[in-house]
Amino acid sequence: MPVSFFIALKPNQTFPVRQAVWTPATMPTGPTIGVLSVVERRSEKGIATISRYAVLELEFVGGRRFKVTKPGGKEVYYTFLSASGPEYDECDCDGFQAHNRCKHSEAIRGLQLAGHLPMLLERIMAGPKQNIEGA
Numbered sequence: 001m002p003v004s005f006f007i008a009l010k011p012n013q014t015f016p017v018r019q020a021v022w023t024p025a026t027m028p029t030g031p032t033i034g035v036l037s038v039v040e041r042r043s044e045k046g047i048a049t050i051s052r053y054a055v056l057e058l059e060f061v062g063g064r065r066f067k068v069t070k071p072g073g074k075e076v077y078y079t080f081l082s083a084s085g086p087e088y089d090e091c092d093c094d095g096f097q098a099h100n101r102c103k104h105s106e107a108i109r110g111l112q113l114a115g116h117l118p119m120l121l122e123r124i125m126a127g128p129k130q131n132i133e134g135a
């Protein structure tokens, strides 16, 4: 099993219990840097609504830009983390256009703050991820 990381996301009006699950790619220098799942529940033991995305990092100036794709490629979003701070983050999904925040930008900013999204050079220096649990 690949190693996953969990971070809490802020509650919103629909889902008081929210978290992001991040599974870094085993070849972290490839096009996909990991898989993001946003898990949302209406109560602590409620049924989970899970949104799963492959995450690619794109070259960008002034921040970091990520391509976030649902399996099958039907939903693709571009999420921008601003070097100027979270209040300048953006995403092109409908949620962000309506509310000025969304699960994609919240989850990716949260993962970045928790140290789970090293820059490309740091990933190259670290080498391929070891599958500790399977060793």
Ligand SMILES: [Zn+2]
Binding pocket: 077, 079, 091, 092, 093, 094, 095, 096, 102, 103, 104, 105
């Ligand atoms: Zn979004």
